[in-house]
Amino acid sequence: MSLLKIEGLGKSYTADKQILKNVNFEIKAGEFVSIIGPSGAGKSTMLRCINRMVEFNEGKIIFNHQDVGSLNNKELRKLRTNIGMVFQHYNLVPRLTVIENVLHGRFGYKTTLQGVLGRYTEEEKERAFYLLEKLGIHEHAYKRCDQLSGGQQQRVGICRALIQEPKLILCDEPIASLDPSSSKVIMDHLKSISTEMGITCLVNLHQVEVAQHYSDHIIGLNKGEVVFRGEGSELSAEQIQKIYETNTKDLIIE
Amino acid sequence: MEASYIRRTKDGRIHIKSGSKGDQVVRWTLIILLVLTVVGFLLFNYTGLELGSAIAETAYNLKVMFLEPTLSHFDLGEAVYQVGITLGLAFLATIIGAIIAFFLSLMVATNLAPAWVSRIIRIFVAVIRAVPTVLWVLIFAISAGLGSEAAVLGMLFHSIAYLVKAFSEGFEEVDKGIFEALKSSGANWWHIVRSGVIPTTLTYLLSWVFLRFEINFGVAVAMGAAAGAGGIGFELFMASGFYFDLREVGFITYSILIIAFLLEVISTRLKRRYFPATSN
Ligand SMILES: Nc1ncnc2c1ncn2[C@@H]1O[C@H](COP(=O)(O)OP(=O)(O)OP(=O)(O)O)[C@@H](O)[C@H]1O
Ligand SMILES: [Mg+2]
Numbered sequence: 001m002s003l004l005k006i007e008g009l010g011k012s013y014t015a016d017k018q019i020l021k022n023v024n025f026e027i028k029a030g031e032f033v034s035i036i037g038p039s040g041a042g043k044s045t046m047l048r049c050i051n052r053m054v055e056f057n058e059g060k061i062i063f064n065h066q067d068v069g070s071l072n073n074k075e076l077r078k079l080r081t082n083i084g085m086v087f088q089h090y091n092l093v094p095r096l097t098v099i100e101n102v103l104h105g106r107f108g109y110k111t112t113l114q115g116v117l118g119r120y121t122e123e124e125k126e127r128a129f130y131l132l133e134k135l136g137i138h139e140h141a142y143k144r145c146d147q148l149s150g151g152q153q154q155r156v157g158i159c160r161a162l163i164q165e166p167k168l169i170l171c172d173e174p175i176a177s178l179d180p181s182s183s184k185v186i187m188d189h190l191k192s193i194s195t196e197m198g199i200t201c202l203v204n205l206h207q208v209e210v211a212q213h214y215s216d217h218i219i220g221l222n223k224g225e226v227v228f229r230g231e232g233s234e235l236s237a238e239q240i241q242k243i244y245e246t247n248t249k250d251l252i253i254e
Numbered sequence: 255m256e257a258s259y260i261r262r263t264k265d266g267r268i269h270i271k272s273g274s275k276g277d278q279v280v281r282w283t284l285i286i287l288l289v290l291t292v293v294g295f296l297l298f299n300y301t302g303l304e305l306g307s308a309i310a311e312t313a314y315n316l317k318v319m320f321l322e323p324t325l326s327h328f329d330l331g332e333a334v335y336q337v338g339i340t341l342g343l344a345f346l347a348t349i350i351g352a353i354i355a356f357f358l359s360l361m362v363a364t365n366l367a368p369a370w371v372s373r374i375i376r377i378f379v380a381v382i383r384a385v386p387t388v389l390w391v392l393i394f395a396i397s398a399g400l401g402s403e404a405a406v407l408g409m410l411f412h413s414i415a416y417l418v419k420a421f422s423e424g425f426e427e428v429d430k431g432i433f434e435a436l437k438s439s440g441a442n443w444w445h446i447v448r449s450g451v452i453p454t455t456l457t458y459l460l461s462w463v464f465l466r467f468e469i470n471f472g473v474a475v476a477m478g479a480a481a482g483a484g485g486i487g488f489e490l491f492m493a494s495g496f497y498f499d500l501r502e503v504g505f506i507t508y509s510i511l512i513i514a515f516l517l518e519v520i521s522t523r524l525k526r527r528y529f530p531a532t533s534n
Contacts, residue, residue, distance in 0.1 A: 108440020
């Protein structure tokens, strides 16, 4: 049973340039899928079409039996609570504490008044601390986010996505601003989210090796088209060359 | 081929400015202002001006004013009370203005409001700001009569326009990643304002409010004189224009200076105490 199904997806920001062309793929619940591809291939655009942070022009996205394209505003907010998002630059509110930032993930469940008054239930707070502990940053709970390192901030970002109790987490280059060891910590956490909690992960990555190591499936995107779809082990040198349009020896692969 | 990317002056030196229209406009504005200033000085009416005695008499007046300040028409208690009235006028105009400006600027910031709403309010606000506070006070005096009501209304009007510009620019600086993150978790517009926009801009907003309060204090002094709004400004007007009492003018000026200084100290203190991150 697929959680996410994309059919004939097309997107253009301007009339003269098609960013995504006829993209088709399916993702099963609990899978860990990476999207790789050169800069400008449309990876970020692709992710943002799924929760309609970007409106797409053609095709159909079915998430959890719902037709994403046809939702009204209220239904869209509801949909977004089911889809967590993790960003390259963490996108936390720097002046607020870690715990406050984690609790922001609950807004989708709140009325305007509850949100404006900053009311959170005790269960929500317990859950926030539980998640912080799980990601190993509970000792920083009352620190301001701008006092944390990049790797720690990204873990706060993951907690914020998890407290939404999502079915799917979209990660847009979650490790692109991190050093190799924090990158590993983050990738390990994401992996365990999909294996232990059964939450599906769709991750944009720039590192082919990392994608191969962690993913159940890899999607190769080039100029808005899916040029590869398969397991990490199936990704041959020629395939990589096709995705990046360069010789493998001209690529940095760590 | 490569040369076509490098822009050179006629004598072959390389430009580092993009040479856009904006740069040109700035340059010509500066040149024209300079010329006007020089021409202006040449065109003054200098007849009857005896520079020597003018300087000497001014110096004498200043000496009387600032070295021999006394109160003759009212006592110290009254002076404090009048300063209080002036502070009150400024305070009212600033606080009410800040609250209204906050909501208006949410409708002006381009990252929070639709473009057409933003543009309409922006134009209104620009017009209000272009008219000086004193004129607004006089305009309101038509309906409210000269006095403190007109003064507060006029100051309020101008404060709103001023703060809307400052606030909305602050809002527009908020990292759009924060918007994206909150929106993608299902937050609505009010949630984003409450948890993304306000926490990141609060210190900035407050420092503009303090600054506006200082400005409004000065304006309130002037309004006391010009619009009969009462307060220390009115006493200043009486002392200088009616009694020609230079010593009292000196005393009042000192008291205004002290208040202005205190305001400065308090605002710096507050900032350091509550917003340590921004004051260093
Ligand atoms: N808001 C926008 N308006 C217009 N064009 C856009 C917008 N966002 C992205 N694009 C264009 O869409 C194309 C794909 O961008 P996208 O950010 O999806 O690529 P990407 O694969 O994520 O690249 P990177 O790996 O560098 O992040 C680029 O050519 C970009 O210029
Ligand atoms: Mg991208």
